[in-house]
Amino acid sequence: MLKLISLKNLCSVFFLLGAFSTQALAEQSSTHDKQQATEVLDALNQYSSAADWDNYFALYDEQGIFIGTDANEHWDKATFEQYARPTKGWRYDLSSRKMTQHGDVIWFDELLMSPSYGVSRGTGTLIKTNKGWKIAQYHLSFPIPNSIAKSITKQIISASSNDE
Template identity: 35%
Template sequence: MKNILFVVIVVLFSSFIVFEKEKESNDEQINVLVDSWHKAAADANFEKYFECMTSDAIFIGTDAGENWNKSEFMTYAKPFFDKGKAWNFTAVERHVFIDKSGKIAWFDELLSTQMKICRGSGVLVKEGKKWKIKHYVLSMTIPNENSAEVIKIKTPIEDNFLKSLLEQR
C-alpha cells in the first residue's frame, strides 16, 4: 500500500512540474511574441508586425472609429510603416492569463508610448505551436482628476460620432 501511495504522489508531483514548466514556457512565448510585435512596429517592419497576428485578427485603436479587421488595419498602417516610422510601444507591465486548454490566452499591459501611458489588452490563440494575436485593444489612460477636461474636448467630436452610429441602427 505504501508503494502505491508513493507512486501516486510521484506521478501527481511530476504532473504538476510538467504543467508549471508548460505554463512558464507559454508565458515566455507570449511575452516574446507581444514584445516582438511592438518592436516590429517601432522598427517599421510591416511583414513581421502583421505575421504576429491571426488572419482574422481585430485591432481596436484609441479613436472610437478605430475597429479594424486585419486587412483594414494593414491598409491603415501601411503608410506609417512605409515612411519608416510606425509607433513605438514598450510594455512596462504585463499580466498574462492562459485558459485550462492551453490554447487561448489573454493579457493586459501598461505601455510607454508617444501618447504617454497607454493600456493594451489582447487575446491570443495558439496555432500549432505558435501563439498569435487575435484581438488587441489600445486605450489611452486619463488621470481621474483630468476626466472633466478631457470630456469637454471629446464631447463635440464624439457627440457627432454617436449620432451617426445611432442613425445606422
Template identity: 45%
Template sequence: MLALVAALALPMAPLQSPEAEVAATIDALHVAASSADSAAYFALFTPDARFIGTDAAERWTLPEFRAYAEPVFARGQGWTYTPVERTVTLAPIACRCIAWFDEVLNNKSYGVTRGSGVLRLTDGGWKIEQYVLSFAVPNDQARAVVETIRSPE
C-alpha cells in the first residue's frame, strides 16, 4: 500500500493539449508522406476522408486517393512538405472533438504552399476528415496564373 501511495505522489507527465495532439497528427502525416509509409499515412485518415489536391480535378475519397498514392509509395517515393507555421482551432468547449487547421508549407518543387483541413477526435485519436493542398499565389502574380490556367493547351 505504501508503494501505491508513493507512486501516486510522483509527478505525472503533463498531458498534451488537444491542439498539440492535432498538430502531432498533422506532423505524422507529413513524416509518413515524406518516407513513403503508406500504412502510417492512411491510418491517419477517417474512412470517409477526402483529399483535395492542387488540380481542380483532385477531389478524392480516401479509396480514390489511396489508389493514386499507394503505387507511388510502393516505389519508395513520397512527397515532402515541411510545415513553416500552423494554426489549429478546436470546436467550442462543449464538443472539442472537431479541429480545423491551416498551415504554410515549403516544398522543394513548388515552393510555398498551403495545407488546410479538418480533423475529428475518434476512439483511435485525432483523424483527418479532409485535407486540402493549395498553391500560394502572390496577389501580384495571380492574373498571370489565372490566364495560364484559362489558356487552351
C-alpha cells in the first residue's frame, strides 16, 4: 500500500512539474512575441519619421489597413501608400504602450507625442505570419480631453454638415 501511495505522489509531482514547465514556456513565448511586436511598432515610428516608405510598408500585412484621423481615412495598404509616399514623413514619439496577446494576434494601444499634433493615440492589431509580426490594422486618433469634448464635437458636427 505504501508503494502505491508513493507512486501516486511521484506521478503527481511529475504532473505538476510538467504543468509548470508548460506554463513557463508559454509565458516565455508570449514575452518573446511581445518583444518582436514592440520592435515592429518602434520601427514603424522610426521609418515614418525618415519617410523610409519601403521599410515602413514592409511592416504591414498585405491585407493591412490604416484608419486615419479623418473620418474618410479608411485605407487599404495600397491606398495608404499612395497617400504617404509623396510626403516627407511624420513623427510620433512613443509615450506609453499596452499590449495584449491571444495566440497569433496582438492588439495594442499606444500614446504618442507629435510635434505637429501633440498627444495622439495609435491602436491596432498585429498578426503573426511566416514572415514575422505584421500590422493588420493601425488606427491613429486624437484623444480629446473630456473638458473640451463638447466644444470639439460641435466643431466636428459643423465641419461635417459643411462637407455635405
